Amino acid sequence: MCGIFGYTGGSRAATIVLEGLRKIEYRGYDSFGIAALGDTIRVSKRQGRIPEEGFDTWDLAGTVAIGHTRWATHGIPDDKNAHPHRDCTGKIAVVHNGIIENYAALKRDLIGRGHIFSSDTDTEIIAHLLEEAYEGDLLAAIQAVLPTLEGSYAILTLAEGDARIVAARSRSPLVLGIGDNTMFAASDMTPILEYTRRMIVLEDGDVATLTPAVVEIFHAGRRAERNEEFVQWSFEDVRKGGFRHxxxxxxxxxxxxxxxxxxxxxxxxxxxxxxxxxxxxxxxxxxxxxxxxxxxxxxxxxxxxxxxxxxxxxxxxxxxxxxxxxxxxxxxxxxxxxxxxxxxxxxxxxxxxxxxxxxxxxxxxxxxxxxxxxxxxxxxxxxxxxxxxxxxxxxxxxxxxxxxxxxxxxxxxxxxxxxxxxxxxxxxxxxxxxxxxxxxxxxxxxxxxxxxxxxxxxxxxxxxxxxxxxxxxxxxxxxxxxxxxxxxxxxxxxxxxxxxxxxxxxxxxxxxxxxxxxxxxxxxxxxxxxxxxxxxxxxxxxxxxxxxxxxxxxxxxxxxxxxxxxxxxxxxxxxxxxx
Amino acid sequence: MQAVILAAGEGKRLRPLTKNRPKALIPVANNPIIDYPIQALLDCGIRDIIIVVGYRKEHVIRHLNRCDAPIEVVEQKQQLGTGDALRCAASLIREEFLVLPGDNIIDAPSISRIMAVQNSVLVKEHPHPSNFGVVMMDKEGVSCIIEKPEHAPSFTVSTGIYHLTPDFLPHLTENSLTDAVNGMIAKGGHLGVVMAEEWHDAVYPWDLLALNRKILRDISPLKSGSIDRTAVIRGPVRIGKGATISPFTVITGPAIIGNDAEIGSHCTIGPFVSIGDRVRVEPFTLLEHSLLMEDSAIGSHSRVTEAVIGEGSSFGDHTTVEPGVPLMEIEGTLMRGRFGCVVGDRVRADPLCIFQGALVGNDVRIRGGKMITGFDAFQDGVMVV
Incomplete structure (x- = not known):
């Protein structure tokens, strides 16, 4: 189990994402990382729990960011296996919760086509696949890549030259939060509740694009409407899923x-x-x-x-x-x-x-x-x-x-x-x-x-x-x-x-x-x-x-x-x- | 639109199976019954789901935690009735809502029909209306609902699914939801009628076999686990992760086999068989029209038809389960049902036993070579020698 969190809005995105990751640390806490989109994509990731202080998000400029907190089951948790992962050019960043089952075959193909991998994770292949498909429209690239992936995933992606967060889910949880000219995406409602109680729960096969003002959801290539919900619980409740303790x-x-x-x-x-x-x-x-x-x-x-x-x-x-x-x-x-x-x-x-x-x-x-x-x-x-x-x-x-x-x-x-x-x-x-x-x-x-x-x-x-x-x-x-x-x-x-x-x-x-x-x-x-x-x-x-x-x-x-x-x-x- | 699922009740008429779990958690085709109403709601786009839990609540909550959908849970401290259960959820209701029993099976088309009609009840014709609330109608709509009448005046019964508005909540003065609805009608309130498509309820334990057949009819095939190449698999069969199907076994769909289950060689399985996770079926055994819950086991050379077998129960070699039609007294009523056996959790039967229309309790121990029918071994924890 891992947790992912993304933010786009008016404030310093990396700071908000770091706070959000703390709230979903219960989903995994053996490494974490953040990618922020300013003029370029900057990534900072580290092994271990999120420190109370001393983790500097200063160089992560920008108002769009995605983050990840990891619970390793395959591959050791170290700095290089921590998410977000990037492609060869460093212009695309991906965080992912789930398991890509056919990653070994895809990775072999990608290496054959000259891609250089910097981690042992299944996630990194998504970044490289996006690199091949990306021509200035991240949404189109995601839609081209997803059919090749087997397994479960909730992913958030960023690309230089595209101001949106593009999200996709299949058999792993992903929730969107709609704030006041801000948008959130996360593995569960916990990190979002502090900012807004208006939520959209994505369905399997959905792809969504997030900008501060608009969420657009696509299913099987077409626009889809998903109902917005108003959630009333506190985040402690969500995490315990109904149990009192x-x-x-x-x-x-x-x-x-x-x-x-x-x-x-x-x-x-x-x-x-x-x-x-x-x-x-x-x-x-x-x-x-x-x-x-x-x-x-x-x-x-x-x-x-x-x-x-x-x-x-x-x-x-x-x-x-x-x-x-x-x-x-x-x-x-x-x-x-x-x-x-x-x-x-x-x-x-x-x-x-x-x-x-x-x-x-x-x-x-x-x-x-x-x-x-x-x-x-x-x-x-x-x-x-x-x-x-x-x-x-x-x-x-x-x-x-x-x-x-x-x-x-x-x-x-x-x-x-x-x-x-x-x-x-x-x-x-x-x-x-x-x-x-x-x-x-x-x-x-x-x-x-x-x-x-x-x-x-x-x-x-x-x-x-x-x-x-x-x-x-x-x-x-x-x-x-x-x-x-x-x-x-x-x-x-x-x-x-x-x-x-x-x-x-x-x-x-x-x-x-x-x-x-x-x-x-x-x-x-x-x-x-x-x-x-x-x-x-x-x-x-x-x-x-x-x-x-x-x-x-x-x-x-x-x-x-x-x-x-x-x-x-x-x-x-x-x-x-x-x- | 919100939805409140009532899953606090025990379901006493389904004992022995409800001793260790509420009726809503009894697995049918390897999913607890409550999954079917939840799925129907999700399919209709209802996302704001509240579930009222009570009896064995931790088990319900644990199950709900494994579901992906975010679900709000409220607790009914004492199981006083369905009206009281709904009252427990009242503070969370903000807009029009559906009320559903968590232990009935309902399909999405029925849900979308009732969503369209505010202040209505979903009804269905049933051949044995006396087990349900019988719906009396006049030109306006429902005139009253009579709960479990001895002589039913009509075949139209309430499914227990209502589409109501927050205005209904002040009428919840009674512990029974039916009484509250009747009270609302008496005060001049209107209740429309919507016909259900597929709705099924297990009133008695052997009804689970029919429920199992209904659900299995619609499954889609899926092959996981390790299946020997000499095994024959026909029709829609779902085989879970880590399951083993040994040589020369024939599986006829519809059938479902859970994760890590082990099916020995030369077995004949199906049609209409649900086999839970980690179940072991030994070689040369025939299984049809049956429901085996998690961790149960059937010895070799057995013949098992129309059986419901509880978690962790095991039958020895050369067991025979065949349909019988015993006369039963359940919660004070006499009736007949046709089934092979319904066995509670952790029952152990030695080899060469015969079950014919037998209702067996939990933790029962049966020595070899016994013939069990009717209530012979109904009491929990007895030893049959």
């Missing part, structure tokens, strides 16, 4: 994230460093650390591979064993502590692997190899879908080490997430909402899940929550248990079940309210529990996933009941780029 949206995205991640990972070749790994050290922070702990349990138990997990900021005190693989895991790929830790590992000549969500982020440039978690942009500060995607990566790795023995379970595991989304957590939320302190306990691979559940609860509801290995409760925390400290226990069938039940009974004797996640037909647990939440599936993988999702929802609904600012919890930032 990004966190809830992202929680509900998880079944698709998991199954897409598994499918995408299977298509990729496994980096050699992983295949040869004898010992594994994983460094991570926060939520990623908990995902790594799950991986440790699975590696040791299922694959008999010795593994250790270190908090990235503590890693420097524990030098990795020589020749052992060091895996750094971070959603953004920019977490300062994790970057430091991988650098340290490299100094000790350990092979390194990065697992990240942001393509081409700093961590991937340091590591010998990298794997992508395919979660898509995550906006909510509290990580949810990236945790599920990290688990997908780890499950996939274990599956490979076990020669595909988990293949079948992985295929259907997303169903367990889907089912967890259907559960009614009302009574559990009421119980947690009134508590000052909460304990989350589990055993085996469910211990990290309990940790993660507690972290989510702390992060967004501000209730003091502790995650514990169930056996550790006796060694101290037991003193804290009382009827005022509810305990959330994950008690799935398996080798830990018997001892877990006896742990729970001990807690019950202290009068603590018990919220138990267990197999749905488990009568014993239903009797012990004050509030019983049935796990949709108790199989190993599906059980871990569904317990995770239930605890995320518990934290979300508790925070919501307390009226917390869920997407922006106090004092927290999405990625921690300082040590």
């Amino acid at each position: 990004f966190m809830l949206k992202e929680i509900f995205d998880q079944p698709a994230v998991f199954s897409d991640a598994i499918r995408a990972l299977r298509k990729e070749e496994l980096p050699g460093v992983v295949r040869d790994a004898g010992k594994v050290t994983i460094v991570a922070c926060g939520t990623s650390y908990h995902a790594a702990l799950v991986f440790k349990y699975l590696l040791e138990e299922q694959c008999r591979v010795p593994a250790r997990v270190e908090i990235a900021s503590e890693f420097r005190y524990f030098p990795p064993p020589p020749e052992g693989l060091v895996i750094g895991i971070s959603q953004s790929g920019e977490t300062a502590d994790t970057i430091m830790a991988l650098q340290l590992a490299k100094l000790r000549a350990c092979p390194t692997l990065a697992i990240v969500n942001g393509v081409g982020s700093s961590l991937t440039r340091i590591a010998d190899a990298s794997l992508l978690m395919h979660a898509g942009p995550e906006i909510s500060v509290a990580a949810t879908k990236s945790f599920i995607a990290e688990l997908a990566v780890f499950f996939h790795l274990v599956d490979i080490m076990k020669q595909g023995a988990w293949g079948h379970q992985l295929d259907s595991a997303h169903r367990a997430i889907e089912e967890a989304l259907l559960l009614d957590l009302g009574p559990a939320v009421t119980c947690c909402r009134d508590a000052q302190n909460l304990f989350f306990v589990g055993r085996g691979a469910f211990y990290p899940i309990a940790l993660e559940g507690a972290l989510k609860m702390k992060e967004i509801s501000y209730i003091h929550a502790e995650g514990y290995a169930a056996g550790e409760i006796k060694h101290g925390p037991f003193a804290l248990l009382s009827p005022e400290t509810p305990v959330v226990a994950i008690c799935a069938p398996g080798e830990t079940y018997g001892v877990m039940v006896s742990n729970i009974r001990e807690m019950k004797a202290r009068g603590t309210p018990l919220i138990i996640l267990g197999e749905k037909d488990d009568r014993d647990l239903q009797e012990i529990a004050d509030i019983f939440i049935p796990l949709p599936s108790a199989e190993s993988i599906a059980g871990l996933l569904s317990a995770t999702v239930i605890l995320q929802l518990l934290a979300y609904h508790t925070a919501d009941a307390l009226g917390r600012n869920i997407d922006r919890p106090r004092n927290l930032a999405k990625s921690v780029t300082v040590e």
Whole structure:
């Protein structure tokens, strides 16, 4: 997913486009760029997020501009792959959202005809095709080029000698905004709403020309009329698409994230460093650390591979064993502590692997190899879908080490997430909402899940929550248990079940309210529990996933009941780029 | 022109399928029902669409987020009725508007007809009018609408689609939209009648099979995925991305096969079959007149006709599903329907089971070799041994 934005009007176009791009940054944030049309076309583009200040649009003169913010899925995000793209002469600029499926063939032809490409993107071919077709009328050129393109696109183009923005769409979103002697075009309404609420939604196959005063729309070569709408929503609403919070949206995205991640990972070749790994050290922070702990349990138990997990900021005190693989895991790929830790590992000549969500982020440039978690942009500060995607990566790795023995379970595991989304957590939320302190306990691979559940609860509801290995409760925390400290226990069938039940009974004797996640037909647990939440599936993988999702929802609904600012919890930032 | 789609209701008569999703999200020909009214509106150039959600609202919103069209969502907190649902959207209504049920199928020509007549209701003749609001007419137009009468005085029923103006909103004192409309007529308001072209509603779960046939009739062929060269594909068949069609399988259109579905070798599929994403059909199986939702699976050597199979359900090898005509009691009414089986989500049946006119709940587990008919396994979560 990428975002595009164009402006033509009376003001300095580049400044307005830069502001607009900030608003659609959620569609992608690994590089951005702007092209402005003055006497000539000038382009400025850069890798990374749009900086708060310091990006100078001073040399981008002109009152017409187009911009792009990129979320790379193919080709690394760097300065040269950032949009806008230009033709050989530099007189035509293009931004594009979508995928040109036949670009490889078109690119070969263009190179054969002497065009010189400066990027690896599919978009650049559009600029070169336009160069060949352009004879002073950009609209005519676009109409000549579009039939050769297969795939999805929303494009905005500029050409020297033509004062218009020419836009086209097919299977990618594109909206036009009509202002007071100004016109806008964007991937969605978000950046436009600030200026005007009069919108036109283009249809597939439409081509539009924008000048400050007039929009003209063409379909199949003929003039077409599109109704103008008056939009009343705020841009926050548009982005969340009806969900009250990004966190809830992202929680509900998880079944698709998991199954897409598994499918995408299977298509990729496994980096050699992983295949040869004898010992594994994983460094991570926060939520990623908990995902790594799950991986440790699975590696040791299922694959008999010795593994250790270190908090990235503590890693420097524990030098990795020589020749052992060091895996750094971070959603953004920019977490300062994790970057430091991988650098340290490299100094000790350990092979390194990065697992990240942001393509081409700093961590991937340091590591010998990298794997992508395919979660898509995550906006909510509290990580949810990236945790599920990290688990997908780890499950996939274990599956490979076990020669595909988990293949079948992985295929259907997303169903367990889907089912967890259907559960009614009302009574559990009421119980947690009134508590000052909460304990989350589990055993085996469910211990990290309990940790993660507690972290989510702390992060967004501000209730003091502790995650514990169930056996550790006796060694101290037991003193804290009382009827005022509810305990959330994950008690799935398996080798830990018997001892877990006896742990729970001990807690019950202290009068603590018990919220138990267990197999749905488990009568014993239903009797012990004050509030019983049935796990949709108790199989190993599906059980871990569904317990995770239930605890995320518990934290979300508790925070919501307390009226917390869920997407922006106090004092927290999405990625921690300082040590 | 604005449009308000009502998608907050559960659709109790369609249980077990509506346990985990509202009726509007039940997939027919691999698209949730709500996509059809949305598409009809978009085809008629209506862009200002408001959808009222309630039951399982997050799932509806998630689906709408995947649609390209910008749609406004409002929530009905308690499902009190269609009139109350419309009231939830009232603050967003600024001009003349259409009201549509989100769980019926409607075509674009009908929409463009009703767009032309202000203050009107879209009607259609139906052989079983007692399930709907029956429209009584006089010279002026509609005299009243009688909701689900036992003895219907006419075959003309309301599709639940109205073309109204903001002046109607003060009449929304009742929780039922029909009552509100009757109230407006009683106070001297006028309601015209417009005849619908194609309008279909699934009242009972087995009606989905007819709905599925209706939609499949108009699909256009599309071949994606990997299709073995020995496979035979006739008639309009849509095959999704990443789907696999193994050797010697014959697919007769109209049929639709979802993304990443796997069809084993020597299968006979179609006509009138919808197969959802990631469905697995094992070798030597015959499937016709059926609707398989996402992630379901059918074992090898099975024969499945007139089946609706919920998400994540799986049938073992040598399963037979054949039409039966059981006597059913649904929400207090007795009736007969002809179908093979309607199976909820995540049902697991071991090999050698026979289904004949069976309505099976969600999460049901059926041991091998059982014969299931009627309500044998209707309750959610039961185990049939």
